Structure formats: structure tokens, C-alpha cells
Amino acid sequence: MSLSNNLKPTSNTMATFYPISTNENSNDFNWDIVTNLFLSELYGLLAERKINKFENELKQFHQKFEENFKRDVPDSSAWDVINEVYFLRNNISKISPKLRIFSLSDEAQNLSTEKRIVSLLKTLFKKDHIYINDVDNLNFIEQKIYELFEIVFPSKLPDHQSLHSYLPNLSNIFSADLIFLTSNSKYFLENIQLFLELYIFLYTAQLSIVINGWKEADEPNIKECYFILDTERASRERASLQRSGYKLVEKSLDSIFPILALTESLQSNAEQKLPLWKLITTLSEHDVKPLKQYCQDFALDRNLKSVEKESPDLTDVLDELQRLYKAQFAKGETRSSRNANIVRTIKNMILKPFTQSRGSAGIVFVLTQEYLLLLTNLVIGQSEKLRLYEVIKGLELRGIFFDKESRKALVNFYERLGNVEKMSDSGDAIYVKKTI
Known part of the structure; x- marks a missing residue:
């Protein structure tokens, strides 16, 4: 991988790594359509077909089933x-x-936001893996429909585009979760939309936390991000919630677009674009000169002032490019509304289902029972039960952290649900059972 051989200022885009557009009017999307598109891609149904052509094939299936x-x-x-x-x-x-x-x-053909979201979700697909669609306990008619559909439309490998997730650690965990879910098709069918909403939200939260850490030049680890249960009270005294919760994510939301746009611009002629933290590991001092020129050209194009050191190294010139990419969206600049639109959309469309305003504590991240139950089953996975501390560790691997108060509330939730086992009177060994 190398820099684009034609570095020049162009319009800003971050479509490779994040699906929200600068045009606020085009960012409304429907999770039902996202889910339907995702499942069609998951089973390879759209690999060689356009949606309108597939509609005709479904009509033919309808006729064939009627005849049978x-x-x-x-x-x-x-x-x-x-x-x-x-x-x-x-x-x-x-x-x-x-x-x-x-x-x-057929309307899904023209819904660009839903397609961009599905492109991001496709980073969950495991290469060379055909996903299971087995379903039990069907009635006679449903079994006949299911069997004929499997014959006419056998599952195929999904279109794995080898896209690079900006957060491979998180994506790999959820990729394994997806395989587990598809092995429980009825549960998967009932919870697929929750699963997709959850992943996009956690991807966004973790992306915001790590987006400015690209100079570490290493795969981002999952960072602490604290939640409460929806049954809990929140207060300003809960330090972890205040320090490493919603406010931490909100602080860097306005950095997502500039840095991802910079990432794309440096690789404009590459088919497979790398995250910035990975791209910089492929660069050398030979790239300093073209990057310096790009700084000057970009500053001139955006009517910004470029500030350069006398003998900048690679990090210095990338730092300056980052500053310029952020400066173009500063208050008073002609492009300021574009980044503001993206931040507003992220808050209103992606984060909102997981946020609540809690008095003096302000806005906090909240997990409702339906998301928590899904997460618990994902963490336990193929096991029948896990120790409580293992469940908590599994939640943290997925970007969900709880302080001591929330861990008590978590135990109370599981006890009300009836899926805990205490192996000693002292409660030292608490096991959590899955509910699938």
C-alpha cells in the first residue's frame, strides 16, 4: 500500500469507513430495510442479482409453490x-x-444510506463462510415453503469485499457473534435488527474514542466506555460514568469525519483503503515531500494558513494535515455545517436509542433490557452458562463497561430473570445461564 500518486484536494468523503453523509437530508434511514438488505447479502442472495431482477424471481417462486x-x-x-x-x-x-x-x-435500489450501512456491516462477514439458515419447529406449510426456497435459492458465499474495518478487534468479536446467532435461526430472526443496531452503535462509540489516536500506529484496543442499566439511577458522583461514558464519546464526534476524510484522500486511487493507524506504518520519509506539497495545496484550496516546521518528519506533516482537515470545518468556515450535520445525525440516529438524560448526571449511556439480554446470550455463546465475572469480561470485549453500582444492578437483573445459579451461600460463585 502506498500514497495516492495524485494527491490533490477533492471533496470530502468517509464512505469506506463510516456510512453517514454530509447531506443531512440524505441520512434518514430505515432499520427494517437495512436488516432486509443485510440478510440478503449474508446468504449471498444478491451476489449476482439486482433487486428488481430478484423480485421477478420471487414471483416465479410464488407461482412454483402454488403449483406444487x-x-x-x-x-x-x-x-x-x-x-x-x-x-x-x-x-x-x-x-x-x-x-x-x-x-x-424495489425501493431499496435507491436508498444510498441503507446501502452504506450494509457495506460497513459486511466487514462482519467471515471469509469463505456460508451462513446457516436451518430452522426447527415449522408447521407443515412452512416446512414446504422453506424446503422449496432452499432448493431454488441455495445459500451462497456472501460478497466479501475484503474491506478493512477501522476497528478490527470489535468487528472480529461481532463476526463470531454473527456465526453463533445464525446457528440459532429463530432467535436470530427475532433479534437481528437489535444486533445490527447494537454493533453500529458500539462501532461508532469506539471509533469516536480512538479516532485521534492514529499516531500510535497500532490496531485500536477496545476502550472503556461506561453504561448503566435503564432501571438504575445515575449521579454526578459516579466518576467512571462521568469520565468515560457519553461525554467521552461526544467529545471526539467532530473528529470522525475530518480524520476519515483525510484517510480516504491519501488513498484515493486504492481499491482497498487502510485505516489511518495502519496506513502510516506503510509510509516512510520518502513520502514527506509529496505530503508537504499536499499540505500547501490543500491549505490554498480551502483558504487556510499552513504552518510547517523547518525540517518536518512524517509525523509532523501528517499532524499538519490533520489540523488542516479539522480546520476546514471550524466555525465560520464555509464547510462547518457539513461536519455539524454528521455529528447531529450520529447523535439523533445512532446514539439516541442508547442515551438518556439523567438529571444532574447529564446524558449517559443506557442499556435497555432487550439489548442486555441479547448481549448476555452472545457472551455466553455456545456454553450453557458462565461465571458472572466472565460475562462482565465478555461485555467489556464488546465495548460495554459497568462500574460497581451497575454490576450490582446487573446481578439483580439476572436474578429477576431467573437465569442465575449461586454455587455457594456467600454468592462468591455466581453463574449466568443463557436464555436461548
């Missing part, structure tokens, strides 16, 4: 009932994750 059903059950009124219940009311999409394709309408 009428051949087995000659009573025409029976087909009318089945057609109404499964096809006209779209209950077919509730049979298995793969059959959610029936909820993917």
Missing part, C-alpha cells in the same frame, strides 16, 4: 387461505432469516 401446493392439495379454497396468510400478508418473511428477502422492496 395445488398438486398436493386439490382443494382450491385451501390455496386461497395459504396465499392470503403467507404471501399476501408477507408472513413468509417470518419463517426463516433468509426468507426476509420477501420484505425487500
Whole structure:
């Protein structure tokens, strides 16, 4: 990997690493459509097809199933009932994750934000892995629909674009979670949207925390980010929540776009772009001269003042580029509204389901019971139960941290749910069981 051989100021984009656009009006998106698109990609259904062509193939499947059903059950009124219940009311999409394709309408072709979100989610796909779509406990009709669909549309390898996640540690954990979920198809079908919302949120929170640490030139570790349960009270005295919670994430939200735009601009001619923390490990002092020139050209193009050291090294010139990329969005600059739009969208669309205002404590990150239950099952995974401290460690690997007060609330939550075992009267050995 090397720098673009034609470094020059262009329009800002961060589409490779984050899906939000500078145009606020184009950032509204529908999680149902995101989920349907994601599942279609997961099972390789759209690998060689466009959505409008696939709609025709689904109509043909509908006709084929009707023919098969009428051949087995000659009573025409029976087909009318089945057609109404499964096809006209779209209950077919509730049979298995793969059959959610029936909820993917033709309008999804023109929804750029949803497609950008799915592109980011595709970094979860494991290379050379075909995902399971097995479903148990279907009734006779559902089993027939399921079996025919598997014959007509067998699962294929998803389109793995070898995209580089900016946060590979987090993505790898959730990639393993995705494999676990697809091995429990009914649970997966019921919780897939929660799973995707959760991952995009945690990706965003961790990205904001580490975005300014690119000079470490190392894969970012999961950073402390503190939450409370929705049943808890919050106070200003809870130091971890105040120091390393919502306020920590909010502080650097306005750095995401400038730094990711810089990252893309340095690799404008590369098919596979590297995160900035990884890109700098491929650069050398030979790159200082073109980067210095890029600084001057960029400052001139944006009407900014470039400040250079006498004999800058690679870090110095990249520091200056970072400063310029941020300066173009400063208050009073013509581009200031673009970064403001991105920050506003992140807060309103990505973070909002996980935030609450709690009096003097201000805005804090909150986990509702449905997200917590999903996370607990993901952490326990293939095991039947784990010690409480192992569950807490698993949550931290996914970017969820609790202080002492929240850990007590966590135990109370599990006890109310009835999925704990105490192996001693003192409560020293508490096991948490999954609920799948």
C-alpha cells in the first residue's frame, strides 16, 4: 500500500469507513430495510442479482409453490387461505432469516444510506463462510415453503469485499457473534435488527474514542466506555460514568469525519483503503515531500494558513494535515455545517436509542433490557452458562463497561430473570445461564 500518486484536494468523503453523509437530508434511514438488505447479502442472495431482477424471481417462486401446493392439495379454497396468510400478508418473511428477502422492496435500489450501512456491516462477514439458515419447529406449510426456497435459492458465499474495518478487534468479536446467532435461526430472526443496531452503535462509540489516536500506529484496543442499566439511577458522583461514558464519546464526534476524510484522500486511487493507524506504518520519509506539497495545496484550496516546521518528519506533516482537515470545518468556515450535520445525525440516529438524560448526571449511556439480554446470550455463546465475572469480561470485549453500582444492578437483573445459579451461600460463585 502506498500514497495516492495524485494527491490533490477533492471533496470530502468517509464512505469506506463510516456510512453517514454530509447531506443531512440524505441520512434518514430505515432499520427494517437495512436488516432486509443485510440478510440478503449474508446468504449471498444478491451476489449476482439486482433487486428488481430478484423480485421477478420471487414471483416465479410464488407461482412454483402454488403449483406444487395445488398438486398436493386439490382443494382450491385451501390455496386461497395459504396465499392470503403467507404471501399476501408477507408472513413468509417470518419463517426463516433468509426468507426476509420477501420484505425487500424495489425501493431499496435507491436508498444510498441503507446501502452504506450494509457495506460497513459486511466487514462482519467471515471469509469463505456460508451462513446457516436451518430452522426447527415449522408447521407443515412452512416446512414446504422453506424446503422449496432452499432448493431454488441455495445459500451462497456472501460478497466479501475484503474491506478493512477501522476497528478490527470489535468487528472480529461481532463476526463470531454473527456465526453463533445464525446457528440459532429463530432467535436470530427475532433479534437481528437489535444486533445490527447494537454493533453500529458500539462501532461508532469506539471509533469516536480512538479516532485521534492514529499516531500510535497500532490496531485500536477496545476502550472503556461506561453504561448503566435503564432501571438504575445515575449521579454526578459516579466518576467512571462521568469520565468515560457519553461525554467521552461526544467529545471526539467532530473528529470522525475530518480524520476519515483525510484517510480516504491519501488513498484515493486504492481499491482497498487502510485505516489511518495502519496506513502510516506503510509510509516512510520518502513520502514527506509529496505530503508537504499536499499540505500547501490543500491549505490554498480551502483558504487556510499552513504552518510547517523547518525540517518536518512524517509525523509532523501528517499532524499538519490533520489540523488542516479539522480546520476546514471550524466555525465560520464555509464547510462547518457539513461536519455539524454528521455529528447531529450520529447523535439523533445512532446514539439516541442508547442515551438518556439523567438529571444532574447529564446524558449517559443506557442499556435497555432487550439489548442486555441479547448481549448476555452472545457472551455466553455456545456454553450453557458462565461465571458472572466472565460475562462482565465478555461485555467489556464488546465495548460495554459497568462500574460497581451497575454490576450490582446487573446481578439483580439476572436474578429477576431467573437465569442465575449461586454455587455457594456467600454468592462468591455466581453463574449466568443463557436464555436461548
